[in-house]
Amino acid sequence: MTRTEKLLAELIALPSVNPAFLPPRHPGAGEQCVADFLAAIAARAGLEVEFQKVLPDRANVIARLLPRNPIRQSILLAPHLDTVGAEDSQFIPRRKNGRLHGRGACDTKGSIAAMFTALCELPESKSRPQETEVVFAGLVDEENAQAGSRALTASGFKAALALVGEPTRLQVVTAHKGSLWLELETRGKAAHGAAPQLGKNAVLEMARIVEALEIGYTARLRKRRHPLLGAATVNVGTISGGAQPNIVPDRCVISIDRRTLPGETEAGVKREIKTFLQSKRLSVRVADRKLAPALPLETDPELPLVQKFLRGAGQRRPVGVDFFCDAAVLSAGGIPSVVFGPGDIAQAHTADEWISLAQLERGKNLLLHFLQSLP
Ligand SMILES: [Zn+2]
Structure with a gap:
């Protein structure tokens, strides 16, 4: 079993259902157990860890790998920690025929596992970036009102590029509706x-x-x-x-x-x-609207970092998707953002959510190579 797969199985077993989809004070509600779990691993890997309070008992977890030299740019890895609701049986990870089944497998704990493992392996690797800070931000509340990504941009956080974790079958996405x-x-x-x-x-x-x-x-x-x-x-x-x-x-x-x-x-x-x-x-x-609108995303594919990431993913042109995510919020906050992650949106939010383990590992490796190639 790879490190990525082991981490994903552990994450699936920690329910982090968005409280908006559960009755008040439900024990399985909220992202905090996942945030705490990741913070402990990040601290052991020698990363700097902090929590960013967003809502009562709900915080973004932020883990940074600082370069040895002065910081010239920051790269943000930004998957969300929450999932939609599920039957109890979906919180027991099951491996079958090269797939891992369970709530969040593809949306979007698969992306968390790939991004977080890549980040933790980076300090051990020979070619860790010398002037680039890599920041992992596990965000709360994407599935409901995107309070996590809104809080991150409101704090003034900036990065040269955000990779937002969502199931795109490892396609680099620069636009969504x-x-x-x-x-x-x-x-x-x-x-x-x-x-x-x-x-x-x-x-x-x-x-x-x-x-x-x-x-x-x-x-x-x-x-x-x-x-x-x-x-x-x-x-x-x-x-x-x-x-x-x-x-x-x-x-x-x-x-x-x-x-x-x-x-x-x-x-x-x-x-x-x-x-x-x-x-x-x-x-x-x-009528006047009560909810903030979900914004569309359009990131310039010609940006040098986007081009570099596209090449690393073996893709000539970026693609667009129909679904909305945190990338639009981060982008509106001044952080150029693309969407990328293992898994297929076709399995997201379904009663039998799963992810291909080969794709999960390929995603981790693509991310690791991209981070290693940064100055
Ligand atoms: Zn998602």
């Missing part, structure tokens, strides 16, 4: 169901809006394509309106998930939807 959840409301006029001509039906108006969004608006979005991400999309996810059959409904609300491309802003998207619907003679109110 963002996500904007919006609530749209129509207003009508109530009347007796026996005399619908006296009212104005808000559900009927909304039905026309839903169709216009799904067909006309989607067709318009398809005309604008990002080279790595394709087109933005819209999904009408929920609808509610009306009180009972014999009343003309005076209100109807839908919620939509608009996946955004780099460069799109919340205000711009709201304006675009309103203008589009107005052109179809449909009127709608867009």
